[in-house]
Amino acid sequence: MREIDLSIVAYQPDFALLRQLLSSLAEPLDPPARLNVLIHDNSPDPEVTARLKALPELQPGGAFTRIDVQHSGANVGFGCGHNANAARGTAPLFFVLNQDCILEPGAIAILLGHVATDPANVAAWELRQIPYEHPKAYDPVTMETPWTSGAATLYRRAAYDDANGYDEHFFMYGEDVDLSWRLRAKGWKLRYVPRAGIVHRTYSTPDEVKPRQAAGGVFASLSLRARFGSPGRIAEGFAMLFAELTRRRSYPGRRRSLLAAYLRYLWHAPHFLLTRVKANEHFRPHFAGWGYEIRREGAFHELRSWRDVPVRATPLVSILIRTVNRQALLREALASCANQTWPNLEVVVIEDGPAFSRAVVDEFRDRLNIRYKATGERVGRAHAGNLAMAEARGEWLNFLDDDDLFFADHVEVLVESVQRTGLKGAYSLAWETHTEFVDASRAVYEEVLHVTRHQQRFDRLILWHHNYLPIQAVLFHRSLFEKLGGFAEDMDQLEDWNLWTRYTLENDFVLVEKTTSKYRVPAAARVAAERQALLDRAYEDALERQRALALTLSPRAISEMADAYVRSQAVMMVTRNDLRRFVGSHKWLASIASWRQPAKEWLRRRRIVR
Structure with missing residues (x-):
């Protein structure tokens, strides 16, 4: 029977959402597997840990073979928390999960199927996120991916230990890319498994700007460039930061948070420079602006959860x-x-x-x-x-x-x-x-x-x-x-x-x-x-x-098609109707326009204009 350590790092969790996650993990498996829940609570208040231990889903005799909830005493960060869970676990599979996600039906069974059939050099299997899939490109034939997200990834314990887990110098953001690249440099493969999904509602609106993510992304990019990049890539990172500091403010305190991220990077830079990883036959880093991959368009195309539509029409394609x-x-x-x-x-x-x-x-x-x-x-x-x-x-x-x-x-x-x-x-x-x-x-x-x-x-x-x-x-x-x-x-x-x-x-x-x-x-x-x-x-x-094809259209339909075509081909097009609507919507322009005809008549009477 397969055994999995389920690793969750908690911080001031939404208890209703966390209970949904635990319930989705507890759904029956075929074939069955032993599931151990390891929670590392970074919340400052130990009462939060006490509430976690009291959750009905975490009581003995339930779906989980082992339950271990620990309080860190301080917010030690994402990677440090998962490493602490890994140190307490012993299962051959280590499943890293965000506290605010919910597994799609059958996700664990699908993952275990891949574990059983994939080669032994596959280190990790990443789940698809819903409603917004990460847009990074992957190989649609082998399903190899350049890196796996810390939101939901199943690791082979031997691979996780081989790379010494997450680098704890990352507090949050970028540690998953760093671990992925170190694994690939050692010859391990990473897989994307989109049939196994999680609901992870991290954005309240498409293209939402997250201040903590922006600052964390700057620190991560500079740090990854120091560890994996060439001198030119490191210099490029500094240039990008300078450009960000000169741009229009997108949220209060933006420049201050970016400067803080830069100062934090300077403090940690020696660590990354002294642990550099060279490109080899298995791995070559990819830097694309602040990203780390080639991206597909449509990052905020919304996908539906199978839980949201219990009876979903699935016609044959x-x-x-x-x-x-x-x-x-x-x-x-x-x-x-x-x-x-x-x-x-x-x-x-x-x-x-x-x-x-x-x-x-x-x-x-x-x-x-x-x-x-x-x-x-x-x-x-x-x-x-x-x-x-x-x-x-x-x-x-x-x-x-x-x-x-x-x-x-x-x-x-x-x-x-x-x-x-x-x-x-x-x-x-x-x-x-x-x-x-x-x-x-x-x-x-x-x-x-x-x-x-x-x-x-x-x-x-x-x-x-x-x-x-x-x-x-x-x-x-x-x-x-x-x-x-x-x-x-x-x-x-x-x-x-x-x-x-x-x-x-x-x-x-x-x-x-x-x-x-x-x-x-x-x-x-x-x-x-x-x-x-x-x-x-x-x-x-x-x-x-x-020329042999015929189509019956009304004059109005033809006019609308022509108008749409001209608009699509023009850099800028302003029709008479557009101009009338614009003038009519501005009182002072409308008042000027109202004098146009009387003025023209006055000039014509005096033979100034024809």
Whole structure:
């Protein structure tokens, strides 16, 4: 039977919220596990510790095998508190949790499943935060992440001890990045497990400015640069701090708190400089401003908890993959499907030609509801896509090219969007990933650059001019295929643009402003130019096909579309109506305007103006 030490550092806790956390931890497990609750209370008042010990959830005979609540006597900080809990624990798994989070149903069982199947060099498994997922990018195939959050991460005890736990020179903020980087430098791997989640309502409003977090972030960044960064990165940190001090105040006492963080850093700098960690084959630090990773857009896209919606509609979604003898890339695409958080999914793979990829598909039969069909002879991309749509059983359909990838929340985010809006299609932001292939047959490549090429809100006129819907970014209702048909089978390029044009003549789609997928384009200039030449030739053909399409619109609808199009293309546009509304809303401007016509008449009578 598995045993886990549950580590909670408390400070003036919200007891109602803490009881919800303990109740979520106490939910039945299958298979069962021994759970030990270790609480280190940093509250100054020992009465808080006494109240913690008296909680009904922490009484003997309940769900927890062992209960140990200690009072520190002072607020010693986040990392120090967890280290104290680790010293009192003995279980092979050490689960670090914030006092203000609540586990999603089945989270521990999902984590234990990963512990059982992941390689022994995986040190930690991070849970997804709800409603706001941390936007750091991760590998959608391996689910490796650059660092794991201290809000909710399960550590392998051997790895935690190998790194000597959290560095207690961090009081709060940054200690989780530091521990993650030290683990990676020792060769340990870190995993992100978005199917296991916590509700962690740390922001009262999106983009909320937190004074303590701002100051803690400055100290953390300077300290991490001192330990892991080059002299140039250290100097960059000082320059960033100077820039922050010259910016407009975003909260009272901002400059004072940032200067205090800087002085605190100077006091601790010798410790970090004397314990420097060098980059190696396993680890290279990444500094991006005040962050430590490449970030996906959509940090404040709100995710729903399964506890908030007890009866949640989960329609079947079909992922449609066309492939042509590219097994290694197909394997990665399928892995990104297997990692999806959406619970009701099927994958339809159509191979254009002989059944080269059957063995790869068979590898995923225990992880995916998957079907495979090979055409035997080459029939073309468009025909293969139509076969995939005909084979699909899902209410919602989504294409994925065999060299593209989904992030784990892709399907979930799009389905929730169409459920919320009632529309028949949704699309999200996607990374255009410039890729240099070393060996495509083994999926050996380097991702050189990520660009969010399209951030266009739905607009028909713009879509008629050029395609801003990457094929893998779009989820659409199967009724569109049943009513309007599939790809034009005599097209081999831009067949998806033609499809979206027909599907949106009478149906609106909605943009979800979160990066949930990535599609590859060649990084090499010569290959990119050849690819663009093919698209340019196909563009003229696609335009001619648009001439055959017809749409019935009222004059007013056409006027509104044109107005929206012009606005979207202009840096600044002021119409006559805009000017009238602006003038009418200011009394002194309106009074001046009221004299315009009488003055003009007076001048005309005197033949000063015509």
